[in-house]
Each structure stands twice: as C-alpha cells, then as structure tokens.
Amino acid sequence: MAQPRYIPDIVANVTLPSRATSMITKDPVNRPPGFIANCLRESGRTAAADDRPDPTTHPELPSRPPSTHTTVERAWSMASRWSAPLYERPGRQGPRLLGSAWVDGGRDGSSPRTPPTDPQSACRSSSVRAPKLDHRRIVPWQRECVLAVRSALSEQYRPMVDLAGGCGLRQGEVLGLAVEDVNFIDGVVHVVRQVKLIRNRPVFAPPKGAKERTVPLPDSVARSIEEHISQHPPASVTLPWRAVDGAPVTASLILHRDQGRPINRNDFNRGAWRPALEAAGVPLGRASGMHALRHFYASVLLDAGESIKALSEYLGHHDPGFTLRTYTHLMPSSEKRTREAVNRAFADGPDTDDGPTTAQGE
Incomplete structure (x- = not known):
C-alpha cells in the first residue's frame, strides 16, 4: 500500500x-x-x-x-x-x-x-468506522460437481478444470500457461504469467501480486495436459506485456483459440463455462465462477492434511494468515485429529500388564 x-x-x-x-x-x-x-x-x-x-x-x-x-x-x-x-x-x-x-x-x-x-x-479517524465484514464461509464444490462441470465442457476446455482444480491456478494463469512452464519430469508447474484484459484487449502480465510460484503437478493433471497437447499442439502467442502498448512477449500457450489467438475469458465464461454449469445443474452466480475450482483444490489439500503455509504458497497468496482466515473452517477438527492420533498410538490397545490392577495384585 x-x-x-x-x-x-x-x-x-x-x-x-x-x-x-x-x-x-x-x-x-x-x-x-x-x-x-x-x-x-x-x-x-x-x-x-x-x-x-x-x-x-x-x-x-x-x-x-x-x-x-x-x-x-x-x-x-x-x-x-x-x-x-x-x-x-x-x-x-x-x-x-x-x-x-x-x-x-x-x-x-x-x-x-x-x-x-x-x-x-x-x-486514523475517530468519526469513521470500517464496515463489518460479511463472514461468509466458502462452501467448496464436491468432487461429483467438479467432474460434472468438466464433462459438460467441450473437450478442448477440459484441461482448464484440471489445472484450476488440480493445481490451484487462477483463470488468467490457466490461460497464460505455456508448455515451457510445465516440467513433466520433475512434476511441477511454474506459474509466471497470466492473460489479462485491459478494456477487452488481451495482454500478458505477471501473476496476481507479481507473485510467481511453483506448484506440484499431479500425475492425473500431467496426463490430461499431455493428451491435450497431442490433440491441440501449443501455439506461439505474442501479446504486449502488462499494457496494451507494452513490449511484445511470446509464449507457447497450451490453451488457445484458432489461429494462435489467446482465449478471451469473457467469451469463455459466456459461451462455455455458463452453459456447462447449467448442464451440470450448478446454480449460476459469483460463487460458481472458475475460482470455485481453487476452493475445491484448497479443500482437497486441507482434508489430506496439507499445511496452511504450503497451501498459501501453492495458491499464490500474499500471506498465510489470509489463507488461514479463508479456509480455516475446512480444516479437519482438532478433536478428530486427536482421536485419530491416539487411536494410532494405541492401535493394539494399551499394555494390560502395567496398570492399576497389576499394582493391586503385587
């Protein structure tokens, strides 16, 4: 600021x-x-x-x-x-x-x-008070909902669901992902750019907050990308950097339109995403945008026991505290973790030779 x-x-x-x-x-x-x-x-x-x-x-x-x-x-x-x-x-x-x-x-x-x-x-001002925050808890999509929306999309757009829901990428980052950003050998994705619209004109720009990051590439997402590339080869797309009159930058985009043009997110949302939501029976609205796939990604990782710090890095958040405030209600309860930890420690039951009855019998 x-x-x-x-x-x-x-x-x-x-x-x-x-x-x-x-x-x-x-x-x-x-x-x-x-x-x-x-x-x-x-x-x-x-x-x-x-x-x-x-x-x-x-x-x-x-x-x-x-x-x-x-x-x-x-x-x-x-x-x-x-x-x-x-x-x-x-x-x-x-x-x-x-x-x-x-x-x-x-x-x-x-x-x-x-x-x-x-x-x-x-x-500072003694006469002005900030409005109260609307503490709406994020309700992530279930796996069945994600798969239903993915199936309703045309084949060429399905990797967008895999990258957003399987790697936590934002929509602009998905559209700006180049084949050289994906390391299939090490199993990671380097998020270094996004496609933004300035007055409906596409430009390349750094990720949100200029925060580049590296996220794990699950095998299932890697297979989806490889299959997509085999059917739709990457195209070299040249766009200005950060502004419509910025220096031209070229990247081999994995997802693109015909004739090597970038996908316009507004056209995609209207012509592909919303019809897919309707076909899958998902209510339209702000909570049903592609960002819902990032929430799904976060819920899956937290349910698997991933740390808030790691999740924050994967999502590209500026502060782990923001990640914690956003997703704390999705973390497994401490009571559940306590019960599971003790059950694992006493999987075979406590040693009955050392206890009150043994002491009384001596």
Whole structure:
C-alpha cells in the first residue's frame, strides 16, 4: 500500500470527477492505475494507490467540491458508492483510508480540511468506522460437481478444470500457461504469467501480486495436459506485456483459440463455462465462477492434511494468515485429529500388564 502524503490544499475546489476525467483523457487506453490516489493527493487528501474506482461505471462520483461535503458525505458517500468491493478486502484497509481521507479535523463538515503535519494521521479517524465484514464461509464444490462441470465442457476446455482444480491456478494463469512452464519430469508447474484484459484487449502480465510460484503437478493433471497437447499442439502467442502498448512477449500457450489467438475469458465464461454449469445443474452466480475450482483444490489439500503455509504458497497468496482466515473452517477438527492420533498410538490397545490392577495384585 502506498505511503500517504499530503500536498497543500490549494486546489480543494477541484472536484474528483473532473480530475479523474482529465487524467483518463490523457491516456484513454491505459488508465493510470493510481489516478484516484493522485486526485486525492493533489487536493490535499490521501488514498491507497491500489484503490481504483472506474468513473465510467460509477456515475455517482461526488460532483461537488470536497470542501462542501459534510462529514457523512465525505466519509461514506465515497466509501459505500465507489468502493463496495473493498469491504471484502482483508483488514478493511480500503474503506478506512478512503473514509478517513474525507473527514475534516473539526468533525462537523463545516470547514475545509487542513492537512496535518503527520502523514500517518491520514489513516486514523475517530468519526469513521470500517464496515463489518460479511463472514461468509466458502462452501467448496464436491468432487461429483467438479467432474460434472468438466464433462459438460467441450473437450478442448477440459484441461482448464484440471489445472484450476488440480493445481490451484487462477483463470488468467490457466490461460497464460505455456508448455515451457510445465516440467513433466520433475512434476511441477511454474506459474509466471497470466492473460489479462485491459478494456477487452488481451495482454500478458505477471501473476496476481507479481507473485510467481511453483506448484506440484499431479500425475492425473500431467496426463490430461499431455493428451491435450497431442490433440491441440501449443501455439506461439505474442501479446504486449502488462499494457496494451507494452513490449511484445511470446509464449507457447497450451490453451488457445484458432489461429494462435489467446482465449478471451469473457467469451469463455459466456459461451462455455455458463452453459456447462447449467448442464451440470450448478446454480449460476459469483460463487460458481472458475475460482470455485481453487476452493475445491484448497479443500482437497486441507482434508489430506496439507499445511496452511504450503497451501498459501501453492495458491499464490500474499500471506498465510489470509489463507488461514479463508479456509480455516475446512480444516479437519482438532478433536478428530486427536482421536485419530491416539487411536494410532494405541492401535493394539494399551499394555494390560502395567496398570492399576497389576499394582493391586503385587
């Protein structure tokens, strides 16, 4: 997260939509990723650099100068309307930062905010409270559900289920997997890129969080990939790196469309994934996206006794604590592990020659 900083509040009457619009106009294709942070910083406020609301899809952006907003308007109008997805982020840092940025020192909303001398104070506010997290427990698919969806997909797309459900890859990472990333001899997959869409234009990019990783390759998934390659040879696909005007990068993608084109995830979701869900009797919705296969992967590993640390590395999470918070309810109960451990230790029963009855008989 970017370090908060302040600039003298000399442009407090510049509205955020006007500033965002001017920045987008400068580069309509590659929207500056931190434009909202720049908007706030240049008006004497602060925000996380990765908080990126899209004004083209959020017409309710505040249209009045920030200095005229009341405390409530400054805090929650922005946080609730712009950044609803941020509520689900670990630590709730997004709403806290965005909300604090809009609260003036007097707490009555009557006067423009004066930037404090301590930049860290931007992250604290006594009048703004972060929203409560919605503690929804993830319910992973059962094996039968995964196999049903896989069978409903066309043959060329079935390895996507195997890679996501058998290696824990994200959808973009599956689409960006090249044949040179798979080591069949050592039985590992190197996750080094993904296919992203920038305004529906594909680009290569590092995995989420720029976190490259190596995951085990199960034999069943290896056989699926080998069979797919024998029927659909990899194709050399060249895409720009990280931005539509980035340097071209070429990779021999395992999964691709005709004429060596990358698979567009939106087209795949609409034309292949959703029909497969309907055919398998799986309800449509956010919880039924391809990400559900990562949850299945996590549930299988935890049920087999894999550690949270290893699972976090395989999934590419930034912190094992996040993995633990997400999947702790899927871990076998301590009572069950205790019973099984003691049963194994006393598999043949305790030695009856050493006990209370022996001592009494002496």
